[in-house]
Amino acid sequence: MxxxxxxxxxxxxxxxxxxxxxxxxxxxxxxxxxxxxxxxxxxxxxxxxxxxxxxxxxxxxxxxxxxxxxxxxxxxxxxxxxxxxxxxxxxxxxxxxxxxxxxxxxxxxxxxxxxxxxxxxxxxxxxxxxxxxxxxxxxxxxxxxxxxRGKALLRSGARAGDKLYVTGALGAGLLGLRILEGKRKVSVEAETDALHRHFYPQPRIEQGVALRGVASAAMDLSDGLSMDLARLCAESGVAAEVDAARLPRAMEATLAEALHGGDDYELLFTAPAKKRVPKRLRGVEVTEIGRVVVRRKGRATVALVDGKKKTALEAKGWEHFS
Ligand SMILES: [Mg+2]
Missing domain, CATH: 3.30.1330.10 (PurM-like, N-terminal domain)
Known part of the structure; x- marks a missing residue:
């Protein structure tokens, strides 16, 4: 060159x-x-x-x-x-x-x-x-x-009975992209927030370090919760249920954007039910969003619980920009 x-x-x-x-x-x-x-x-x-x-x-x-x-x-x-x-x-x-x-x-x-x-x-x-x-x-x-040595958080450590958590809020990566594509109109405040999170996502290094010895399994959300959670379940040999109402969403992000949007770079992790998990980790909110359950043949790996309805959560991943 x-x-x-x-x-x-x-x-x-x-x-x-x-x-x-x-x-x-x-x-x-x-x-x-x-x-x-x-x-x-x-x-x-x-x-x-x-x-x-x-x-x-x-x-x-x-x-x-x-x-x-x-x-x-x-x-x-x-x-x-x-x-x-x-x-x-x-x-x-x-x-x-x-x-x-x-x-x-x-x-x-x-x-x-x-x-x-x-x-x-x-x-x-x-x-x-x-x-x-x-x-x-x-x-x-x-x-x-x-x-x-031996302290790394792995995708394979989740066990039935564990609770499921995420850091921060979900959906801003995809909402930001949709705003750029001209496909979504939101309030000025929500637009500023989503675009900032889309352009400058904050990796959760300190939170990951704080989760050593707390989380039984962890991964980052780069391709969207529905796809990434299915991967974590596959590595751990378990299934999971997500409570729709509990999902922390970025400002004005839809449930679908929070479930399937990529590029959020929040942490998804599991911890034994008895483990005390802080409500905040170094200034970032932690939300319990569901639970790890036994994997059963013929049943969806990841289910979405919405009120009394339980449906299979299809992994609709990140399609990037193409
Ligand atoms: Mg990753």
């Missing part, structure tokens, strides 16, 4: 503004070196963010695209109860997006700005990556985190 050295020098300089206590060597050598300590396990996750599939250049600012690309990976660490150590980013983009116009920062500069501000907030310094030219913007983010 032409001018790559200067671009990397610029990225390196900005990345250095994020404290990196566990990065012995960051950008500049053949590999990054990360410091590990005894008694911990590494948690590693990768996520693609692809133009037209996860974001649109007409809708999303470069800052939001950078933020969202990192938030997806951080949310996966949160789901395991892991803390971030380092971020790696392979970014491919059209040449014109790297060009700075007069004194204006380039699209790429603004993308890094969005990503690195979240990296700084969450302690996830950029320690390496790759840069390439391509006709579409593609960001592949890899995150390395750590969790004390």
């Amino acid at each position: 032409q001018g790559e050295l200067e671009l990397i020098a610029k990225i390196r300089q900005r990345a250095a503004e994020v404290p990196a206590p566990r990065v012995t060597r960051g950008i500049g050598d053949d590999c990054a070196l990360l410091r590990t300590t005894a008694g911990e396990e590494l948690a590693i996750t990768t996520d693609f963010s692809i133009e037209g599939r996860h974001f649109k250049l007409e809708w999303h600012t470069p800052e939001s695209i950078g933020h969202r690309a990192l938030a997806r990976g951080l949310s996966d660490l949160a789901a395991m109860g892991a803390k971030p150590v380092a971020t790696f980013l392979s970014l491919a983009l059209p040449k014109k997006l790297t060009a700075a116009m007069k004194k204006e920062p380039s699209w790429m500069d603004r993308f890094y700005e969005g990503m690195l501000s979240l990296a700084k907030e969450e302690g996830a310094p950029l320690a390496g990556g790759d840069l390439s030219e391509s006709s579409l913007v593609v960001a592949d983010v890899m995150l390395v985190g750590t969790v004390p």
Whole structure:
């Protein structure tokens, strides 16, 4: 890529503004070196963010695209109860997006700005990556985190009798998308809230850490409750019931948006009925939304309880933007 050295020098300089206590060597050598300590396990996750599939250049600012690309990976660490150590980013983009116009920062500069501000907030310094030219913007983010050995929150630990919980409120990711598509009209207040949550989702790292030793199973809600809960049930070999009336919804989000919308990045978790689960975790509300039950042949894995009616909750997942 032409001018790559200067671009990397610029990225390196900005990345250095994020404290990196566990990065012995960051950008500049053949590999990054990360410091590990005894008694911990590494948690590693990768996520693609692809133009037209996860974001649109007409809708999303470069800052939001950078933020969202990192938030997806951080949310996966949160789901395991892991803390971030380092971020790696392979970014491919059209040449014109790297060009700075007069004194204006380039699209790429603004993308890094969005990503690195979240990296700084969450302690996830950029320690390496790759840069390439391509006709579409593609960001592949890899995150390395750590969790004390044996303490990671898994999808497979839910047992019949456990209660089911979520953090925060659901539906804003999809409501925000529908507003951008011009498919939904809501109040100004609800629109501001949904768009903010859509553009700048907040990964629940601290909440995940606080759930170690509390949750029996956990995952993050990236594809929507109906689909993600079915995955958790499959891994645990159980079934679940969700109480429609208890679902915490984002402002003016419909029940369907809360059930099937993706991109919320809240945590879904289970805990034994006897376990005391706080009503709030580091400032974020925790809501009991249902229960884990025994899996029975011929019966839906996930059921929705609405008043006296119990129906199978079909997994209608996130279709992204296509
Ligand atoms: Mg996940």
